[in-house]
Amino acid sequence: MPRKKQVTLRDLAKLLGLSAHTVSKALRGLPGMSEETRSSVLRTAASHGYRTKDQERSLVVERIPIIPHIPRRFKLIVPGSQLNSRMPQLLLEGLQSKLGEYGHSVDAVVLPAAVSNRPLFDAWIEKHHIPYSDGIFISPIIGENCEQMLLELPLSRVLLNFPPPAAEADSVVWDVGTAIYQSVRHLTAQGHKRILYIGGIQEYRGFRLRWSSFVQAMREAGLETQPEEHMTGEYRSKELWMAKAKEFMEGRRPTAVVVAIGDRALWIREVCEALGKRIPDDISLISLEHELNASWPELSRPVLLIRECGIRAAERMLWRVANPNVPFEHIMLQGGFYKGNTVFPQK
Structure with a gap:
C-alpha cells in the first residue's frame, strides 16, 4: 500500500506562494524558473518529507526503505x-x-x-x-x-x-577541479593572462587537484605556469598569510587572482586595500568560497555544492x-x- 503523503503538492505551493504547476516543474527538474526558486521548492519539499512518485520509485529500486524499521x-x-x-x-x-x-x-x-x-x-x-x-x-x-x-x-x-x-x-x-577550470576560463575570456593562484598544493588531495586543474586550464589558454610563481605554501596564521599575499601581489603584479581556499576572499580584499588596489578596477578576483558571503554577495565564484x-x-x-x-x-x-x-x- 503506498505511503500517504503528509504534505500535498498544493500544500507546498501554498507554503511557497507559488502555483502548483511551478512547484511540480521544479520537482521534476523542468526549466522555466530561476535557480533560486527551484532551490527554495526543493528545500521546502525535503523539509516537509514530500516525495514525488518517481522519487519513491527510485528508493524502491535502490532498496532504501522509505519508512525505516529501526532508526539508525x-x-x-x-x-x-x-x-x-x-x-x-x-x-x-x-x-x-x-x-x-x-x-x-x-x-x-x-x-x-x-x-x-x-x-x-x-x-x-x-x-x-x-x-x-x-x-x-x-x-x-x-x-x-x-x-x-x-x-x-x-x-x-x-x-x-x-x-x-x-x-x-x-x-x-x-567538484573543485571543475570549479578551478570555470574560474580560469572566465578570467582568460576577459583577457587576463597574469593570473595569481593562491592556495596550498601538497597537503591534501583536494588541494593537489585544484592546482593540477589550474595548471591544465592555464595550459589550454596557452599560459605555462610554475609553483614558484604562485602563493602555494601553507600559512597557519592570518597575519603570515596576508603578508605573503602582499609580497606576491607586489612582486608578480597580477591582473587577476584566483583564491583556491574557502573563507579567504575578505582577506585578499584587505591586502588589495593596503596596496591601494581596487577590486575589480585594478585587480579581478575569483574565490572558491564555501557559500554565498553575505557581506560580499556579488563576489565572482564557482558554486560549491x-x-x-x-x-x-x-x-x-x-x-x-x-x-x-x-x-x-x-x-x-x-x-x-x-x-x-x-x-x-x-x-
Whole structure:
C-alpha cells in the first residue's frame, strides 16, 4: 500500500506562494524558473518529507526503505582544525536534513590533531562510541594516517572527499577541479593572462587537484605556469598569510587572482586595500568560497555544492547499508559559476 503523503503538492505551493504547476516543474527538474526558486521548492519539499512518485520509485529500486524499521545513528568525523570553518557545518546540515526524512540521526564528532597513532585512535573511537554507530561520514582535511584508520573500521563508510587509490568506501564530493577550470576560463575570456593562484598544493588531495586543474586550464589558454610563481605554501596564521599575499601581489603584479581556499576572499580584499588596489578596477578576483558571503554577495565564484554533498552522501550511506556487497561508487557534484561583479575585462 503506498505511503500517504503528509504534505500535498498544493500544500507546498501554498507554503511557497507559488502555483502548483511551478512547484511540480521544479520537482521534476523542468526549466522555466530561476535557480533560486527551484532551490527554495526543493528545500521546502525535503523539509516537509514530500516525495514525488518517481522519487519513491527510485528508493524502491535502490532498496532504501522509505519508512525505516529501526532508526539508525551515524557519525560525521570532523577534524579539529576545521571547527571554525563553515564547510563541516554545511555538510552536517545536508546530512541531517536528508537522514531526518527517514527517521535517522547524525552527530558530529571532533577528531583532534593529537590523535596521530593507533593507541590514541583506539581510545578516541571508544570514547565517542564510534564502533557502535551504524556508519561514519569522513570529512575532508583529515590527516591521511587517521583517514586510513577510519577507513579500516568495520562500519559502513562514506568519504566526503576525493578517495585515495583503492579506497574501500563510497565517496561523495563537490567538484573543485571543475570549479578551478570555470574560474580560469572566465578570467582568460576577459583577457587576463597574469593570473595569481593562491592556495596550498601538497597537503591534501583536494588541494593537489585544484592546482593540477589550474595548471591544465592555464595550459589550454596557452599560459605555462610554475609553483614558484604562485602563493602555494601553507600559512597557519592570518597575519603570515596576508603578508605573503602582499609580497606576491607586489612582486608578480597580477591582473587577476584566483583564491583556491574557502573563507579567504575578505582577506585578499584587505591586502588589495593596503596596496591601494581596487577590486575589480585594478585587480579581478575569483574565490572558491564555501557559500554565498553575505557581506560580499556579488563576489565572482564557482558554486560549491557542499550542503548538497551532505544530502547526496546521506542517500549513498542508506544505499550502502541496504546494499553492503555491491561495488563502491565515487560521486562528484558539479556546480555552476556565478559571474558576480569582481571580474572586469583586462584593459
